Amino acid sequence: MLLKTFGWSFAITALGLVAAAFYGGWTAFGIVAILAVLEISLSFDNAVVNAGILKKMNAFWQKIFLTVGVLIAVFGMRLVFPVVIVAISAKIGPIEAVDLALNNKDHYQELVTDAHPAIAAFGGMFLLMIFLDFIFEDRDVQWLRWIERPLAKLGKVDMLSVCIALVVLLITAFTFATHAHQHGGAHVDKAQTVLISGIAGLITYMIVGGLSGYFEDKLEEEEEREHEEEEEAERTGKKKPAIVLAGQAAFFMFLYLEVLDASFSFDGVIGAFAITNDIVLMALGLGIGAMYVRSLTVYLVRQGTLDDYVYLEHGAHYAIGALAVILMVTIQYEIHEVITGLVGVLLIAWSFWSSVRRNRALAAAEGKGEASDEKAEVSSGV
Template identity: 45%
Template sequence: MFKYFRGSLLFTALCLVLGAILGWTITHDVAGTLGILWIVLVLGVLEVSLSFDNAVVNATVLRDMDPVWRRRFLSWGIIIAVFGMRILFPLVIVAIAAQVGPIEALKLAATDPVTYERIITGAHVGISGFGGAFLAMVGLTFFLDEEKDLHWIGVIERPFSSLSRISGLAIGIVLLALYGISRMIAPEEAMTFITAGIFGLVAYIAVQAIGALLEQGEGDEDAGHAGGQAVAVAAAKSGLAAFLYLEVLDASFSFDGVIGAFALSNNLFIIALGLGIGAMFVRSMTVMLVDRGTLSEYRFLEHGAFYAIIALATIMLLSVRFEIPETVTGLIGAGLIGLAFVASLRSKGDDDDDAVAPTGERLNIS
């Protein structure tokens, strides 16, 4: 276990040292420095709790991914996740919203964190629309799959599986959700929300299209794969599309965490340290899940992750109208995955019982 998390623990130690230096620079006080270190740790734990389902979904793609592109995602991807989404992305939002250059946005983050926070949180409607729509498509595509024969909650999943024959149903559901929620908010925000949501849909379709184009020359060797995860399978086989799919997916998961982090601190660098720790642990969990074949061993873990994605997408979309604490979001995701894990353990126990003959001798089921 330690070998998977060694790098994350070392990175955490580095971030805590940097946090201590930053805290002393800001407060010149031991108590203030310890307070900042506590915020860094809390942000790291919060990011892990919000993104565990991200690790599971990443693992579903990485297990079929070309080894070269898998290494690239686990190296380049984590750099993009830590520095791109946790530092550059907020700066880009501030630069666009305040109509200033990136250097001015960085200066604003360093010298006027209150204004910086106001600009970032002001972009919450658009961010929630984009991220919520993209994640909703990811979750719905998993369940709207007529070839999906393994169900965790059959009373829900079987009807959805049969509805997969209706072309464009997932897009229709997301568009109706965007329209319905837009009616709950001010007209000037509604247009931003719907526009961002449409771009989230387009981003999902674009990644799927890239995967399909790159797969076009590879024949029909993957025809037997589940249709509902066609984008994930196509991306996993094409390498580049897999990388793009996982990066957009990680970005969508990160939106909520980046915005929610301002509830604890309005300092860009403190937030980056805390969320960076979380991102590293998510990477370590992803590697462990792939190496150990955990998803195959615990058959319903993947289902729990996609239920958590649907829940997160719903919360992101509704957050433009209702204030939902980050802890609630994290607990819902962790709870769903925990229940799926328990169900997987019970299923394994049933399989083991079935493999034993009435006399007590184990049957040969190879």
């Protein structure tokens, strides 16, 4: 099962590392290896959320998402988006950006360094909104109840997550971004750059959230209509073409999942800039990470892991929140990429272990309950 699910990922990993060694020697090999490990750790939150939605879809649409969907949302976002970031921030064409990345790496690195405050503010605000919307939602299953329970009550206040995100952006802009930086011989106000980029990240999230909500509402409408037609068919004795409606519902779920999957690709792209500015090495590392998104998603769905380990989704979102904070801090201070990767891994590992302990406690309670019932039956029989 493990080899069948992760076989392609293992193969792409081996090919990517060999290609890196031929491209830039052992140094490039090490960079791609580090980037791949970081990407795999950052991809786990993506896979957890994807699997939670994908398990509701039939086998056909699961296959569509894991083939066409990966090409659209993961490879497109993770391989093309880094070039787009540099092209937009440096105000050059995408072809010129690729040419700089390949043939003038020093200048390309300068452009990426100058663009980092904007990249960090945009990505940090986007990821912070994902975390805030999750933590402020009232959920049946709570992991860290001492913090999640009061925050769920606060979440009933309209637009609270947006207000908090804007406050964080203002504080960041006037603390970490108070110094001017040099770009093209002219002083550029870093605080202004951070503010504009952060607001752009917030707007992007709200657009993505609006589209996601639209697709989710359409899905619910289709499911409700299908249920009504089933009841009508039972009363009249007519057979209803359920396949068509099921297909429509699955199609809307597929679109909804694509929007979410594309949005989660931001963390991998932004995190990659913390390790390397070489577009070739970045493409290799991100490509490996993209394959593991697919494999992890398949594994979680087929094994029913999310149902068994209920706190994994919480851990993934806490990792996203931590990455958002790290990105905002890196506007002024450098944080080693190992710390960035370990934070996510530790939070997810903690949530996994908490899930294991929960399952053991539930099993023990059920065992005691069965033992008590058997004892009561014996006593009544006597």
